[in-house]
Amino acid sequence: MKERLQQLQQEALEKIEQANDLKALNDVRVAYLGKKGPITEVLRGMGALSPEERPVMGALVNEVREVIQTALEARQATLEQAEVEKKLAAEAIDVTLPGRPIRRGNHHPLTRVIEEIEDLFIGMGYTIAEGPEVEKDYYNFEALNLPKGHPARDMQDSFYITEEILLRTHTSPVQARTMEKHQGRGPVKIICPGKVYRRDNDDATHSHQFTQIEGLVVDEHIRMSDLKGTLREFARKMFGEDRDIRFRPSFFPFTEPSVEVDVSCANCGGHGCSVCKGTGWIEILGAGMVHPNVLEMAGFDSKKYTGFAFGMGPERIAMLKYGIDDIRHFYQNDVRFLQQFNRV
Amino acid sequence: MFVSYKWLQQYVDLTNITAKELADRITKAGIEVESVEVRNKGIQGVVIGHVLEREQHPNADKLSKCFVDIGEGEPVQIICGAPNVAKGQKVAVAKVGAVLPGNFKIKRAKLRGEESNGMICSLQELGVESKLVPKEYADGIFVFPSDAPVGADALELLYLDDEVLELSLTPNRADCLSMIGVAYEVAAILGRSVKLPAIELHENSESVHDYISVRVDTPKDNPLYVGRIVKNVKIGPSPLWMQARLMAAGIRPHNNVVDITNYILLEYGQPLHAFDYDRLGSKEIVVRRAKAGETIVTLDDVERTLTEEHLVITNGKEPVALAGVMGGANSEVCDKTVNVFIEAAYFNGATIRQAVKDHGLRSESSTRFEKGIDPARTKEALDRAAMLMAEYAGGEVIGGVVEVNTLQRKDVVVTITLDRINNVLGTTITKEEVAGILTNLQFTFTEENGTFTITVPSRRRDIAIEEDIIEEVARLYGYDNLPATLPVGEAKPGKLTPYQAKRRKVRRYLEDAGLFQAITYSLTNEAKATMFALETAEPIRLALPMSEERSVLRQSLVPHLLEAASYNRARQVENVALYEIGSVYLANGEHELPNEKERLAGVLTGVWHAHVWQGEKKAVDFYVAKGILDGLFALLGLENRVEYKQAKREHLHPGRTADMLLDGKTIGFIAQLHPIVQKQFDLKETYVFELDLEVLLKAEVDNIRYTAIPRFPSITRDIALVVDEHVVAGELQKAIIEAGGELLKDVSIFDVYKGDRLPEGKKSIAFALRYYDPERTLTDEEVTNVHEQVIKAVEQQFGATLRG
Incomplete structure (x- = not known):
């Protein structure tokens, strides 16, 4: 009887091993462990055994059943695993096919530049002031030390609507308006981005509409060295940490002293190349100390307060930064142009 | 402004500084030098030759056979195509082996069978722009004065070995619209002195008042008018050096009298006008506003109709010049001119600008008046012009000056402390450094306990206030020496509104x-x-x-x-x-x-x-x-x-x-x-x-407030409503939401149908309604109650029926 059990166990294990799918395996289970199976038969035959032999044989039967059961489970797990793998293999896809595109637009390159500059100055404690694009002659010129009859305010250069109203030619009137609002009390610390208009024919380097960003700081004890430090900070954050700046004396009616500000060429690092026309420097800003007349006209005591102002053109900066060769691109809104500015 | 490096040396010592270096220094100190033009466009071996003989070329009508002494042994035979070549002329000869612009090498050649050992050059062939070549030499070779030394370097005599700095001037620096002004600037930069031109005037015993009188009717337009008469001039070419300097500065030479007025304009920045005295038509000059509709034919032979906004120089009857802009053709100096009236005036910039604008006529003169000249030099310029006319046109200067002077000039005095300078700039410049800069600028000043009292020279009309002085100090101290700091003071965070x-x-x-x-x-x-x-x-x-x-x-x-x-x-x-x-x-x-x-x-x-x-x-x-x-x-x-x-x-x-x-x-x-x-x-x-x-x-919007995440299940019911096709979904939805009350949390549209399966003029809109109570699980019955109210509401309001 014992031999019979061992033989059955041997047979069952072999069949389990040979079962190639879950159904065959189930057949094996039914065949050996089912109610009509040979092991059950052996159990029935136990009646013929002596009381001493019965427990021994019973234990043996259970042992065999357990071995077969374990083998069945192991085999089942293996077969299930294989079945899953087969199914997954059939589900394989071509991962190189294109994904469902996400439609995404982006900032206009000028906005990109302007926001970058805004954020940079916000980080230095500036707020952003805005003002009207259609402006009074007073704010656009007179309050900026450009009295009537000044050569720099020729009718030919500005879009006048009436004698007293024109499209602003720079964002400086926002400075005048902001100072006026401060009623002679500092500090004032603003940048003013916005659209401006000049009577120019549109070509590769001129546009009758363009943008400007002006900055203004007015307080007691503002020094020209502060202007230099501020603009150096700006240049480094905007164009790279190893940039340097230099001042060249210049003239603007609303600042005195006035300077033009060059940044060392980011393309060649200052050695001279085609971008900087061999000079190593690129002009990007006009700046200076606020003219006492401008302070006084806005209600500030020029003996007590000093200030600096600077102005730059986002178009020019964008052209330098991205290598754009024609200013008209900014206003044609060719999607093939706009979409080039779609990433970090 | 074009500045000849060679000419500038007349006024300031430029030893040990090249034109390029000078340009860099000027730029750094505030006036942008846009370019430095090397006038020699690659020329070598061009000398002064003397045409000893000229014969007709035997085989060519338009060619001449010349024998030219070039100062090297035997005269050489040169074939020349210029129509104006003649015996006795001093000319520029490109010798065999010479190089002309464009790397054009001169070789021994045969022209129509005749040997040619070099080339007699026109100015254009030497790289001079056509518009600068004197008219009489426009179509031929340039003829040098008879005293030009044979064999000498022609380039040197023509100032073609020169370099020209092009200054891009900001409107405040009109003082540099003159060689003397530039000389002051350069002297200040280099710390050198300025040599002013000598004026030695020999007047005769006559009185100018016997010749002419001047009246100015609108002194606001013309605060200063001075004039002299030079008689018995002989019109001819001006000296070569003067012609050369004019060409270097971009002005075409005409004749001695006109060239001298242009030369003084460039030297002093003072526009002058020379009238043919005998063609003036009277013995008086009246400066007045034009009458509306009055006309004048200007030097360019254009008849111009004037308005009361234009200032004219008249002979008491009719205009003889559009003041400060252009002379009249009727009184123009010509070959026959014998007596010259020289006008030197100070006209109001705005008045001149108006004329320039109305007539679209901008000249070297008008540009200077528009930007403002230095009236303190007006008379000096006049004197020097008269002196040069005596010297180079053989004239005789009549004694005295006619003058109308209503100028009210006061010296500009600026007081500033050293502290103020340093406080505005953020520097630690010393008293001595400031004094050094003011000295180099040739500003007169006194200094006491760090307070400078500065008298600004009249040529620097741009300087009037402390900040102007600060700028002068800063630019000459050098912006590169300015420290870089950040503003100190109350720091407020910046942010967007x-x-x-x-x-x-x-x-x-x-x-x-x-x-x-x-x-x-x-x-x-x-x-x-x-x-x-x-x-x-x-x-x-x-x-x-x-x-x-x-x-x-x-x-x-x-x-x-x-x-x-x-x-x-x-x-x-x-x-x-x-x-x-x-x-x-x-x-x-x-x-x-x-x-x-x-x-x-x-x-x-x-x-x-x-x-x-x-x-x-x-x-x-x-x-x-x-x-x-x-x-x-x-x-x-x-x-x-x-x-x-x-x-x-x-x-x-x-x-x-x-x-x-x-x-x-x-x-x-x-x-x-x-x-x-x-x-x-x-x-x-x-x-x-x-x-x-x-x-x-x-639009004001509430702040975000958290609402509890649903803890109980919600129940969704769908309804398809058949309505008239004109009923809009938004209205239906609004009605549903209203009828659904508190329990109805969400209504969404999931189907819209119009077509065969519905009667004509009808459409069906299907809504999904989600019911939810945050406090408990809703029963079917409760939802059904509300849902039926919803259906009733849309039935009543829109005649909607449930789609079967």
Whole structure:
């Protein structure tokens, strides 16, 4: 009887091993462990055994059943695993096919530049002031030390609507308006981005509409060295940490002293190349100390307060930064142009 | 201003500094040197030759055979094609082996069988611009004065070995519109001294007052007028050095008298005018405003009609010059001129500017008057001109000067402390350094306990206040020496205003939703100005537009966005989605600034979404555009306050236009473009929207408050309602929400059907209604109760029936 059990166990294990799918395996289970199976038969035959032999044989039967059961489970797990793998293999896809595109637009390159500059100055404690694009002659010129009859305010250069109203030619009137609002009390610390208009024919380097960003700081004890430090900070954050700046004396009616500000060429690092026309420097800003007349006209005591102002053109900066060769691109809104500015 | 390096050496020592170095130093100190032109364009071996003989070339009518002494042994035979070559002339000869501009090498040659050992050169062949060549030599060779030394370097005599600095002057530095002014600037930069030209005037015993008198009727236009008479001049060429200097400065030589006036203009910055005294037609000069309609024929032979705004020099009867701009043809110095009246005046800049503008006539003279000359040098310039005319035109200077002088000149004195200079600049410049700079500038000053009292020379009309002195110190001290600091003082955090911050979020949202930001022009034409405008006003027109296309301020952003879409379509970019945030301008009466209102607009056309290999392709339609706006309203927390209402607007599809209302007030529209307008802009099916951004961004919105996450299951019931086809979904939905009460949390539309399976004129809209109570699990019965009320409500209000 014992031999019979061992033989059955041997047979069952072999069949389990040979079962190639879950159904065959189930057949094996039914065949050996089912109610009509040979092991059950052996159990029935136990009646013929002596009381001493019965427990021994019973234990043996259970042992065999357990071995077969374990083998069945192991085999089942293996077969299930294989079945899953087969199914997954059939589900394989071509991962190189294109994904469902996400439609995404982006900032206009000028906005990109302007926001970058805004954020940079916000980080230095500036707020952003805005003002009207259609402006009074007073704010656009007179309050900026450009009295009537000044050569720099020729009718030919500005879009006048009436004698007293024109499209602003720079964002400086926002400075005048902001100072006026401060009623002679500092500090004032603003940048003013916005659209401006000049009577120019549109070509590769001129546009009758363009943008400007002006900055203004007015307080007691503002020094020209502060202007230099501020603009150096700006240049480094905007164009790279190893940039340097230099001042060249210049003239603007609303600042005195006035300077033009060059940044060392980011393309060649200052050695001279085609971008900087061999000079190593690129002009990007006009700046200076606020003219006492401008302070006084806005209600500030020029003996007590000093200030600096600077102005730059986002178009020019964008052209330098991205290598754009024609200013008209900014206003044609060719999607093939706009979409080039779609990433970090 | 063109500055000849060689000429400049007359006034300031330029030893050990090249033209290039000088240019760099000048630029660094504040006047931009735009270029340094090397006048020698690669010429070698051109010398002065003496034409000993000239014969007709035996085989060519237009050629001459010349024997020329070039100072090297035997005279050489040269064939010359110039019509004006003649025996006895001193000429420029390019010797055999010489090189002319363009690397043109002169070789021994045979011309029509005759040997030619060199070339006699015109000025053009030596690289001089045609417009600078004296008229008489325009079509031939240049003839040197007879005293030109044979064999000498022709380039040197012509100043073609010179370098010319082109100064780009800012309007404040009119003092550098003269060689002497530049000399002062250069002297200040280099710390050297200025040598002023010598004036030695020999007047005869006659009195100028016997010859001429001067009256100025409008002293405001002409505060200073001085004049001299030089008699018995002989018109001829001016000395070669003068011609050479004029050409280097960009002025064509004419004759000795005219050249001298131009030379003084360049040297002193003082415009002069020489009249032919005998052609003046009277013995008096009257300076006055022109009479309206009065005419004058100017030197350029143009008859000009004058107005009362123009200042004229008259002979008491009629104009003989347009003051400060150009002389009259009737009194012009010509070959026959014997007696010359020289005018030196100080005219008001604004008066001259008016004439320049009205006549489109800008001259070397007018430019200087417009920018302001130094009246302290006017008389000196006159004297020097008279002296030069005596010397180089053989004239005799009549004794005395006629003068009308109403100038009220006061010295400009500026007082400034050392501390002030250092406080404004952020520097630690010493008293001695400041004194050194002022000395180099040749400003007279005194200094006591760090306070400088400075008398500004009249040539520096740009200096009047402390800050001007600070600038002089700064630029000559060198901006490179300025430290870099940051402002000290109360530090406040910078930030965007809520409006600015929201506007940035709107931009980002729209871009992430698939639209590109466009920036278009604010100026447009009359027709487009008011198209699509949410609000219209009287168009704001420019006084002096450059073109009709850019003559009026826009009242809507849509027209230019359509143009942008059209521009793209014309370049095979068919799928366009753009938005713009920008101002529109609404007139507010003639004397007030217009209302500038910030708008948000968009244009969408073509395919909205395509994923071709998976068979997905969706064209832009009304609901694509609307979905983007719905998202925007949700972003701004306004989704439940905005309503779409069917509307009709000009230029838009009458059945596919909606107004958007925020809290019941119209804030914009969304629509399909009217097919006719679509065609005008050369577009296919296109959708547009425009919104009042300011109202949107300024709408007050509650802060975000957390609401509990559902803990109990919700129950969803679907209903399909059959209604008349004119019933709109939004109204139905509103009614459902109202009837559903508190338990109804969500209503969504999942199907819209119109067609065969419904009666004519009917449509079905299917809604999914989700019921939920945050406190407990709802029973079926409770939901059924509410749901039936909903159905009843729509039955009553819209005659809706449940679709079977």
